[in-house]
Amino acid sequence: MIPPFSLVIFGATGDLTQKKLIPSLFKLFLDKKLPSEFVIIGFSRRPIAKEEFYILIQSVIKRKKSYNEVIWREFTKHVVYIQGEFENREAYGKIKEYLNKANTMLYLATPPKYYETILDNIAASGLAQKTQKGWTRILIEKPFGKDLQTAVMLDSKLDTLFKEEQIYRIDHYLGKETVQNIIAFRFANGIFDPVWNNNYLDHVQITLSEKEGVENRGAFYDGVGALRDVTQNHLMQLVAMIAMESPRSFSSQGVREARSKAISVVRCISEDEVSNNVVRGQYEGYKTEKNVSANSQTETFVALKLFVDTERFKRVPFYIRSGKGMKEDVVEISLVFKQVCHILFKEVGCPEEGNILTMRIQPNEGIRLIFIAKEPGHEMKLSAINMAFTYESEFKSKEVVDAYERVLEDAFMGDQMLFNRSDELVSSWRFITEILKGWEKGQSKLLIYPKGSAGPKEADDLIKRDRRKWV
Numbered sequence: 001m002i003p004p005f006s007l008v009i010f011g012a013t014g015d016l017t018q019k020k021l022i023p024s025l026f027k028l029f030l031d032k033k034l035p036s037e038f039v040i041i042g043f044s045r046r047p048i049a050k051e052e053f054y055i056l057i058q059s060v061i062k063r064k065k066s067y068n069e070v071i072w073r074e075f076t077k078h079v080v081y082i083q084g085e086f087e088n089r090e091a092y093g094k095i096k097e098y099l100n101k102a103n104t105m106l107y108l109a110t111p112p113k114y115y116e117t118i119l120d121n122i123a124a125s126g127l128a129q130k131t132q133k134g135w136t137r138i139l140i141e142k143p144f145g146k147d148l149q150t151a152v153m154l155d156s157k158l159d160t161l162f163k164e165e166q167i168y169r170i171d172h173y174l175g176k177e178t179v180q181n182i183i184a185f186r187f188a189n190g191i192f193d194p195v196w197n198n199n200y201l202d203h204v205q206i207t208l209s210e211k212e213g214v215e216n217r218g219a220f221y222d223g224v225g226a227l228r229d230v231t232q233n234h235l236m237q238l239v240a241m242i243a244m245e246s247p248r249s250f251s252s253q254g255v256r257e258a259r260s261k262a263i264s265v266v267r268c269i270s271e272d273e274v275s276n277n278v279v280r281g282q283y284e285g286y287k288t289e290k291n292v293s294a295n296s297q298t299e300t301f302v303a304l305k306l307f308v309d310t311e312r313f314k315r316v317p318f319y320i321r322s323g324k325g326m327k328e329d330v331v332e333i334s335l336v337f338k339q340v341c342h343i344l345f346k347e348v349g350c351p352e353e354g355n356i357l358t359m360r361i362q363p364n365e366g367i368r369l370i371f372i373a374k375e376p377g378h379e380m381k382l383s384a385i386n387m388a389f390t391y392e393s394e395f396k397s398k399e400v401v402d403a404y405e406r407v408l409e410d411a412f413m414g415d416q417m418l419f420n421r422s423d424e425l426v427s428s429w430r431f432i433t434e435i436l437k438g439w440e441k442g443q444s445k446l447l448i449y450p451k452g453s454a455g456p457k458e459a460d461d462l463i464k465r466d467r468r469k470w471v
Contacts, residue, residue, distance in 0.1 A: 002028075002412040003134070004037035006100040008127070010118050011110035012042025012081065013056060015217065016141065020172075021109060022057040023064065024404040029075050030066055033409065041098050042081045043091075053081040086114045092125035103134035105411065111220050112143055119157055128161040139168040139411055142233045143224060144425055148433040155422055168411050169420035173234045173331075175403035175410075177391065178365045180418075182241045182333075183255070185359070185367065192357075193246075195337070197312045205334040205471055206238050208322040212329075213283060213451065214300070218291035225298040227280070227432060230322045233420070236263060236428040238333055238361075239318055243308040252417040256424070263427040267307045274438025279303040281447040281456040283325030297446055300324040303459035304435070305466075319463050319470070325451040331361035334471040353384045356471060366390035 007025075009017055028034050042053060054076050061067055080098050084091025106122060108115055122128050128136060138158070145151025158167055173179055186192050195201075208230055214221045221229065237259070244262035247254035269277050281301035287294050301323030308318065339354030356370040368388045375381045410418055438444065447456040454460075454470075463470060 002033060002035050002409065003103055004035050004100055005103040005105055005412060006039045006041060006098070007105045007107060008041045008043060008095055008099075009107045009109055010043050010086065010114075011108070013044040013046045013048070013053070014109055016109045017042070018057055019060050020404045021107070021408075023061050024402055024408055026061050026072070026075055027066065027402065027405055028409060029078075030068065030071055037100060037102075038078055039098055039100055040079045041095055042079065043084060043095060044081075045083070045085055047083050048081070050081050054079070086110065086117050086121070089121050089124055092121050092127060095127065096125070101133060104136045105139065106136070107139045109141060112141075112146070115140065115154060116157065119161060123161050135166070135414070136162075137166050137168060137411060137414075138162055139170055139407075141170050143228045144169055144233075144420075145429060146224070146228060147436055148426070148429040151425055151429045155425065159422075164422060165414075165416070167422075168416065169422075169425060170407060171233045171237050171418075171420055172403040172407055173237055173361070174418040174420075175406040176361055176365075177401060177406075178359060178361045179238070179241060181367075182359060183247075183250070187246055196335075198314050198316045200337050201313075201316050202336050202338045203316060203466075203468060204242055204318045205336065206235055206242075206318065206320040206332075207334075207470070208235060208331045209326040209454075210324045210329055211326055211452075213286065213325045214289050214292065216290065218289045222292045222296055222298050226300055226302045226322050226324070227435060231302055231304075231320070232428050232432045235320050235322060236266070236431070237420075237424075239263070239266065239306070239308070239320065240424075242333060242335070243310065243313055243318075245310075245312070252415055255417050256421045260421055260424045260427070262308065262310075263424050263431075265309045266427070266431050267309050268431050268434045269304070269306065269438070271434060271438040271441055271443065274435055274443035277305045277462075278435055278438070278444050279447065279456055279458045279462055280439070280444045281323065281449045281459070283323075283451040284448055285451055286325070299446060301326075301449060301455045301459070303455065303462055305462060306431075317466065319468075321455065321459055321470075323449075323455045325449075327452050327454055329363060332358055333361070334358040336468075336471065348380045348382065358471065364390055364392070366392075 009021060011017060025040060058072065061072065082091070082094050084094065106127060108118060110118065145154050186196060240259040240262040244258040247258040279302065280299040282298065283300050286292060286300055287296050303321035306318050306320070335357040337355040353370060354372070358368040360366050360368065366389050368386055370384050370386055372382050373385045375383050407418060447458055449456045460470065
């Protein structure tokens with residue numbers, strides 16, 4: 001059971017709170033997973049009344065099938081709103097008036113530029129101190145820093161206020177059911193892990209594609225870009241989930257250690273190699289988006305080729321790409337196996353496409369395997385066939401838990417398995433910072449691509465020159 005708690009959300013009127021945090025908390029309340037004693041304290045700069053705040057955070061929930069007006073009114077009895085500037089130290093004193101005396105969770109759901117100010121005022125107001133009867137934990141959203149130096153500085157500040165077991169660095173992709181299933185799929189099935197290596201794998205592809213542009217997030221996104229916003233965290237974590245060795249145990253410590261080791265051996269792309277291995281783009285019309293600079297050089301698309309320096313993945317390239325304003329919403333990982341045409345079929349020929357194992361993270365979560373089969377008829381003719389599993393079809397009676405529901409529930413319970421450790425963060429930023437340095441030197445020209453496309457054609461060239469293609 002989740003123990004009694006006080007959850008303080010800094011940035012309570014922002015998109016993250018409205019679209020993810022409150023809906024997830026309400027769903028936990030609806031499913032009777034929250035304790036009878038809890039309080040959610042919204043803290044933000046917007047000068048609105050408590051009732052206006054309720055209407056604001058209710059808008060997304062009302063569109064869901066699970067919405068129940070009576071239960072919503074019960075839920076809001078546990079919710080309060082405090083207006084205050086993040087820079088105003090006195091405003092933090094108001095928070096303490098509402099705290100449950102046992103356990104406190106501090107959630108930074110603001111743009112990263114406010115992190116340092118909020119942390120300073122949390123320390124000065126005494127909010128970081130553990131109570132005699134319970135714990136204090138802090139959840140902090142990505143991007144965690146803007147390069148290696150700022151990430152290390154921010155982590156040092158956190159370390160002065162909290163112990164590592166109190167810090168929950170959020171990458172909500174780790175909370176997605178299908179990402180967690182990678183471990184089960186690989187290690188619980190004896191037919192997959194033996195071929196999960198360079199003897200059988202040709203290459204790995206990871207795609208994170210979004211149809212939407214920046215929408216109302218221009219003020220946050222401009223100057224951050226795709227490399228910092230999703231590559232440093234989401235995509236690097238997916239690389240780690242594929243590349244890691246078997247954890248010593250299925251525990252928080254075991255899984256985090258395995259992930260950390262995998263990220264630490266991702267080979268950095270030197271500044272001089274950036275132009276050959278990284279493609280950066282910006283969709284047409286980005287500069288006219290709300291709160292975006294008319295001269296912006298922020299990338300909304302990035303594709304790159306990297307290597308993981310382990311015996312298992314020696315000479316196996318990882319091609320990863322992410323973009324906004326793309327033709328479809330999709331997040332998936334594909335393990336492309338070597339296509340070796342058996343001598344039996346040399347005369348009739350084998351399909352160009354061999355075995356491909358694809359794990360779809362979203363939407364239509366599931367796993368697809370392409371294998372070779374004979375077509376019906378008298379002649380021997382081979383074709384690539386799809387064999388697919390989806391969560392929706394196989395687990396009809398079980399709902400896939402939303403990533404933020406899982407993240408919040410685990411944080412309340414003190415389980416850090418799905419949260420970034422400090423050394424994971426440093427390793428991923430070390431890799432990303434080398435690319436940023438290359439861009440500063442003029443490597444990788446910013447390419448404009450049509451909104452609704454698959455990104456710049458140079459992203460296709462990146463993989464085609466190795467005689468491969470995107471799945």
